[in-house]
Amino acid sequence: MNRPAPATRGRSKLLSALVGSALLIGVVVMLIGFSVASPLFLTPNNLRQILLEGSVLALVAAPLTILVLMGMIDLSVGSMLGVGGVVAGELMVRFHVNPLLAVLVAVAVGVLIGLANGTLVGFLRWSPIVVTLGMLTALRGVAQVIAPQTPNGFPAGFGSLGAGYVLGIPAPLFFGAGAFVVAAVFLYRTPWGRHAYAIGVNREAAFLSGVAVRRLPMIAFAVTGGAAALGGVLDAARLDAAPGGTLGVGFELTVLTAVLLGGVAFEGGRGTLFGAVLGVLFLVILQNGLTLLNVQNYYQDIANGLALVVAAALNFAAERQGTAGGLTALLDLVRDRQVRPAAPQAENTPIPAEDGLVTK
Amino acid sequence: MLQVSNAMKRYGGVQALGGVTLDVAEGTVHALLGHNGAGKSTLIRALSGATTLDEGRIELDGDVLQLESPRSAIAAGIATIHQNLSLVGALTVAENIFLGNEKRRGLFVRRGQQRDQAAETLSQLGLDGIHNRRVATLSMGTQQLVEIAKALERHSPRVLILDEPTAALTHGEVEKLFEQVAALRARGLHIIYVTHRLAEIEQIADHVTVLKNGEVVLSQPTANLHRDDVFRAIAPGRSTSGGAGVAHAVNGPAEAHSAAASQAGARPSGGLEVRRLDGHGLRGVDLQVKAGEIVGLYGPLGSGGSAILDILAGARRNWAGEIALGGNVYAPRSPSDALRKGVALVPSDRRSRALFAGMTMSENVLIAKAQRVSRAWLRSTRRERQAFDRVAADVNLIPRDPRAVAGLLSGGNQQKCVLARWLVISEELRVLLLDEPTQGIDVGARAEIYSLLRRAARDEGMAVLVNSSDVEEVVAIADRAYVIVDGAITGTVAAADLTEAQLLNLANQ
Numbered sequence: 001m002n003r004p005a006p007a008t009r010g011r012s013k014l015l016s017a018l019v020g021s022a023l024l025i026g027v028v029v030m031l032i033g034f035s036v037a038s039p040l041f042l043t044p045n046n047l048r049q050i051l052l053e054g055s056v057l058a059l060v061a062a063p064l065t066i067l068v069l070m071g072m073i074d075l076s077v078g079s080m081l082g083v084g085g086v087v088a089g090e091l092m093v094r095f096h097v098n099p100l101l102a103v104l105v106a107v108a109v110g111v112l113i114g115l116a117n118g119t120l121v122g123f124l125r126w127s128p129i130v131v132t133l134g135m136l137t138a139l140r141g142v143a144q145v146i147a148p149q150t151p152n153g154f155p156a157g158f159g160s161l162g163a164g165y166v167l168g169i170p171a172p173l174f175f176g177a178g179a180f181v182v183a184a185v186f187l188y189r190t191p192w193g194r195h196a197y198a199i200g201v202n203r204e205a206a207f208l209s210g211v212a213v214r215r216l217p218m219i220a221f222a223v224t225g226g227a228a229a230l231g232g233v234l235d236a237a238r239l240d241a242a243p244g245g246t247l248g249v250g251f252e253l254t255v256l257t258a259v260l261l262g263g264v265a266f267e268g269g270r271g272t273l274f275g276a277v278l279g280v281l282f283l284v285i286l287q288n289g290l291t292l293l294n295v296q297n298y299y300q301d302i303a304n305g306l307a308l309v310v311a312a313a314l315n316f317a318a319e320r321q322g323t324a325g326g327l328t329a330l331l332d333l334v335r336d337r338q339v340r341p342a343a344p345q346a347e348n349t350p351i352p353a354e355d356g357l358v359t360k
Numbered sequence: 361m362l363q364v365s366n367a368m369k370r371y372g373g374v375q376a377l378g379g380v381t382l383d384v385a386e387g388t389v390h391a392l393l394g395h396n397g398a399g400k401s402t403l404i405r406a407l408s409g410a411t412t413l414d415e416g417r418i419e420l421d422g423d424v425l426q427l428e429s430p431r432s433a434i435a436a437g438i439a440t441i442h443q444n445l446s447l448v449g450a451l452t453v454a455e456n457i458f459l460g461n462e463k464r465r466g467l468f469v470r471r472g473q474q475r476d477q478a479a480e481t482l483s484q485l486g487l488d489g490i491h492n493r494r495v496a497t498l499s500m501g502t503q504q505l506v507e508i509a510k511a512l513e514r515h516s517p518r519v520l521i522l523d524e525p526t527a528a529l530t531h532g533e534v535e536k537l538f539e540q541v542a543a544l545r546a547r548g549l550h551i552i553y554v555t556h557r558l559a560e561i562e563q564i565a566d567h568v569t570v571l572k573n574g575e576v577v578l579s580q581p582t583a584n585l586h587r588d589d590v591f592r593a594i595a596p597g598r599s600t601s602g603g604a605g606v607a608h609a610v611n612g613p614a615e616a617h618s619a620a621a622s623q624a625g626a627r628p629s630g631g632l633e634v635r636r637l638d639g640h641g642l643r644g645v646d647l648q649v650k651a652g653e654i655v656g657l658y659g660p661l662g663s664g665g666s667a668i669l670d671i672l673a674g675a676r677r678n679w680a681g682e683i684a685l686g687g688n689v690y691a692p693r694s695p696s697d698a699l700r701k702g703v704a705l706v707p708s709d710r711r712s713r714a715l716f717a718g719m720t721m722s723e724n725v726l727i728a729k730a731q732r733v734s735r736a737w738l739r740s741t742r743r744e745r746q747a748f749d750r751v752a753a754d755v756n757l758i759p760r761d762p763r764a765v766a767g768l769l770s771g772g773n774q775q776k777c778v779l780a781r782w783l784v785i786s787e788e789l790r791v792l793l794l795d796e797p798t799q800g801i802d803v804g805a806r807a808e809i810y811s812l813l814r815r816a817a818r819d820e821g822m823a824v825l826v827n828s829s830d831v832e833e834v835v836a837i838a839d840r841a842y843v844i845v846d847g848a849i850t851g852t853v854a855a856a857d858l859t860e861a862q863l864l865n866l867a868n869q
Contacts, residue, residue: 189738191730194723201716208675208707208714209727209781210696269718 022314023262023278026307027285034289041292048165051173052238054284056081056231058176058277060255062183063224065276068259069187070217071200071268074117075132077228077255079139081248084110084229086143089151089242092158099158106233107226113139114225118218136252143244152241162237172234179227184273192216200268257304258283261311263318270319282307361385362519362550367416369402369574376402377413378574384519384567389541389551391565391582393558393594395770395802399574400554404521407552408440409433420518420550439517443524443800445507449496454478456495457510481513482506485540500661501533505540519550526560527800530660530829531867538564556802558587559832570594594803630686631823632672632703632791639679640667643848649791649823654813656838657827658863664847665827666708669793672825673705674698686790699728702790704782706797708827710771714778717767721757722748724766725780732785751784755812772805779812791823792816798833810837831860843867 035042060077067074088106091097097105117135121128164171187193198206199213207213228248236242262279264271283304290300362384369377377399384390394400405411407418409427418425420437427433433440447456454471457478463470478491485505495503504525511517522541526534541564545551553565561568561582568585570578570593578593630651637645642664649655657665670676672683674692683690685701692698695705707713716724726733726744733743745762752760755776766777775797782789794813798806814837816822828834834841841853843866851866 185738191734191737191739194719194727194730194739197719198716198723198727201718202712204712205707205714205716206727208673208695208705210699211727212696 023275023282023311027278027282030282030285030289034285034292038289038292041289046288046292048168048170050284050288051176052170053288054280055170055172055176056234057255057258057284058280059172059179059231059234060224060227060251061258061276061280062176062179062273063220063227064255065259065262065264065271065273066183066187066196067217067220067224068264068266069200069268069271070196070220071203072121072128072217072220073132073256073266074114074221074224075129075252075256076113076117076135076139077224077231078248078250078252079136079143080110080113080225080228081232081235081251082143082244082246083113083139083146084232085236085242085247086147086151086232086244087229088233089154089236090147092154093151099155099161102158103161103230103233106229110229110232111222111226113229114222115218117225118221122217122221123214140245140249143247147242147244150241150243154237154240159237159240162234162239172238175230175234180273180277187273196220197269200265200270202269254283257308261308263311263315265315265319361419361421362552363417363419364403364407365417365419367403367406367418368414369406369411370414375574377406377416379416380571380574380576382569382576382579384550384552386550387545387548388566389545389553389564391561391568392552392554392571393556393561393568393590394571395594395772395804398571398594398802400571402574403571404440404523404552404554407433407438407519407521409438434515434517437515437518438521439511439515439519440521441504441507441511441523441525443527445503447495447503447507447510450494452492452494453482453498453506453509454491456506457481457491457513459510461514478509478513481509484512485509485543486536499530499533500528501530501536504529504533504537508540508544517549519552520544521552521554523554524556524800525553526555526557528661530662531831531864532660534560556800557830557832558590561590562587591803630790630821632690632825633684634668634672635682635684637668637671637679637681637683639681640664640671640676641847642667642671642679643846645681645844645847645849647842647849649825651790651823652817652821654817654824654826654837654839656834656841656858657825657844658831658834658841659827659829659844659867661829663829663844665829665844666795667847668844669705669707669795669825669827672698672791673703673707673793675705675707699788702788703793704785704789704791705793706775706778706782706795708796708799710774710778710799715766715774717765719766720762721752721764721766721769721777722762724777725751725784727781729781729784747784751780755780755783756808770802770805772801772808775801775809776805776812779809783812783816786816786820786822789822791825794824794826796828796830797826798828798830806833813837831863834858834863835860 040046060081064074064077084106087109088102091102091105092099113135117132120126120131161171166174187196195206195211195216198209198211199216203213232242232248235247258279259276260266260279261282262271262275262277264276286303286307287300290303364380364382367377367380380399380403382390382403392400392403402411406413406427409430409432412428418427425436427436427438448459451459454475458474463473463477475491482488482491485508487502487505487509490498490502495506498506508520511520525537529537541551541553555561565582567581568578568590569576570590572594578590631653632649634645634647645664645668647655647657657668659665667676671679672692674695674697677693685703690701692701692703698704711717716727722744725748729747730739730744733740733747748762749760757773757776757780766774769777782792792813797813798809801809813824813826817824826834826837835858838858839855841858841863842849843851843853843863845867853862853866
């Protein structure tokens with residue numbers, strides 16, 4: 001593990017701050033660029049549309065970020081989204097269940113599926129990738145078994161959950177933003193947030209320190225399941241239909257892209273929730289802007305994918321310098337103007353090789 | 361003759377090497393000592409081509425060496441055996457020796473030739489019949505020798521650098537390693553031997569150099585050197601408890617014993633009692649640690665001491681026997697269960713089992729405490745800061761910066777962080793277990809850790825159990841000691857007879 005000497009060189013600090021906040025800069029550049037390129041971009045309607053499109057993504061990205069920080073992963077969110085939408089839809093259309101109750105049942109189903117994931121992965125310690133990949137496939141089948149025909153024509157009140165506005169703000173945004181607020185409070189304001197990081201940094205040490213290394217991931221899986229199901233409900237409400245075969249297909253990759261784009265390390269232990277928010281915004285704005293410019297879908301995919309690859313390069317560079325990604329780097333730059341005692345050079349941690357990217 | 365002259369190296373504002381001169385004669389073992397951060401690692405990195413010097417010269421028999429990369433160092437005849445071995449466990453010894461340097465015919469490996477050649481090199485090192493074994497099945501000591509064989513086979517080096525080679529070895533393995541080092545010395549190699557263990561120097565080194573703050577503070581032949589001089593050179597006049605502690609570590613804790621004896625008598629109830637403990641290689645272990653007492657558990661690595669500590673800390677299950685804590689039956693289900701009952705472990709192998717390298721000092725120290733100072737489930741920054749400041753001053757963390765990244769600290773500071781993790785909740789603890797508490801830690805920090813343990817036992821009445829494969833350590837810290845070999849207790853040593861000779865004697869019966 002290469003850890004650099006405490007750098008005191010101003011230029012490389014600035015550079016590392018820039019590298020660290022490349023995503024933020026990217027978002028700002030896109031906002032400006034698309035505003036110039038398309039008169040439709042910077043309009044209240046379109047901005048609302050962007051927030052709407054990002055809402056479900058954010059809702060699931062928040063708990064997923066916590067899972068990834070713990071060194072876990074949930075690939076089954078796309079299918080859980082489908083199951084959630086289908087369960088709510090079927091209950092309302094076929095069984096005429098009260099919409100509120102239908103939503104609660106759908107979310108509960110998501111939580112239960114998440115608990116199953118959490119038991120297998122968190123408790124029995126089976127491989128998260130393998131288990132949730134299996135669940136992804138299996139649950140897609142389950143969604144179609146539950147609703148062979150797409151339920152549609154939901155009660156009027158239900159539709160406003162996905163397409164309605166409260167105080168001019170799209171209703172789903174409350175869920176997306178709410179999820180991030182709750183996740184942020186959990187991660188940064190409660191002791192268990194630190195425990196989540198600790199599990200990702202060194203699970204064995206966390207275990208020996210008395211951290212709940214099984215229960216915490218299990219709970220995070222359950223919450224992720226519930227959030228995904230709720231996301232499915234919101235999508236179904238917006239579409240006024242819950243197609244079991246397509247609702248949420250590919251969603252797991254989009255949301256994972258957003259989280260990783262935000263600088264959360266795939267192996268856990270590093271990254272911030274703020275980065276994940278930026279990752280979501282980046283993806284949604286890129287998608288929206290390119291659509292407005294009439295760029296074909298294929299090119300949008302190319303842009304999304306390349307963004308992730310570039311993010312990998314930037315994260316690597318940031319890590320090389322030992323700086324945190326995201327805004328943290330910028331904050332550090334400001335903070336370092338105050339006097340901070342320099343950390344002593346650790347004898348048994350190697351100093352980075354002189355071929356470091358920006359270390360000179 | 362290997363000559364390093366006026367080596368200088370700066371990292372940012374830190375002067376790692378401030379003009380170091382070092383002469384290593386052909387066919388000698390040259391021991392290199394110093395604190396963590398004294399410049400040893402930097403010097404070795406320069407010699408092994410991992411870093412370049414800002415100024416200075418490295419010559420071998422008068423030829424100036426250009427060591428720009430590890431590859432060029434190897435080509436120049438300098439082989440470095442790092443503390444973390446570079447062997448692949450799943451491959452055989454022969455495959456490891458030729459890894460990346462395979463004997464080939466076209467695209468294909470000539471296994472037969474590799475095996476024969478490996479067998480020959482290995483037998484020169486006294487290792488016969490292991491070339492087909494998988495490395496993972498070998499003991500650490502043998503792996504260390506395999507690593508040396510790999511270096512010999514590959515480069516026919518003139519200079520051999522050994523970086524704390526005995527850190528993970530058992531007593532018998534150390535002896536074996538020393539035999540081979542002596543043989544290599546006789547073959548005319550220049551051997552640089554980095555260590556923290558003074559006893560080893562007297563045994564193997566011809567010359568000793570001590571670095572401090574990037575400068576040479578002592579360089580003498582071993583023949584006319586006293587151990588106290590080396591101690592003084594490494595840590596002269598430290599301002600903290602280090603000074604007294606160092607003397608303590610050398611002279612033995614004579615007066616501490618009597619204090620413990622009187623205290624332990626006053627507190628009969630709080631301790632730990634283990635009877636007929638079986639499982640994980642243990643065979644009917646009986647032992648007892650009273651409140652206010654520091655008990656040593658001495659045994660070569662892999663003897664079972666770590667297993668006992670892990671069981672007591674709830675980290676391993678499936679054992680048989682009886683354990684009592686303060687008179688009550690104690691059977692921890694997990695480390696968190698053990699903690700609830702007041703038993704905490706400082707594990708060996710800090711980096712993989714204790715430290716959160718990427719997290720801050722404060723987060724490392726308060727991993728268990730944060731929950732206890734939180735308000736209505738929310739963390740209180742102010743209270744966390746207070747708790748950190750208090751314990752940081754107590755254990756003398758340097759720098760006392762809660763935001764310092766733990767992975768960047770020196771080994772001694774990292775270990776203090778891990779210890780502080782429990783000292784900060786000491787009011788809830790009854791038993792403190794420590795596994796190899798000062799492995800890879802310099803003399804000064806070692807003394808500080810010893811004095812912290814004494815305080816935990818004397819002032820807070822904790823029962824302290826220290827497992828160590830280092831005889832010096834057990835003698836320095838323990839009030840009494842058990843000797844464990846192959847999972848069974850082979851003897852106990854009371855305070856009055858606690859000497860290195862006595863422990864070694866019991867271990868080698």
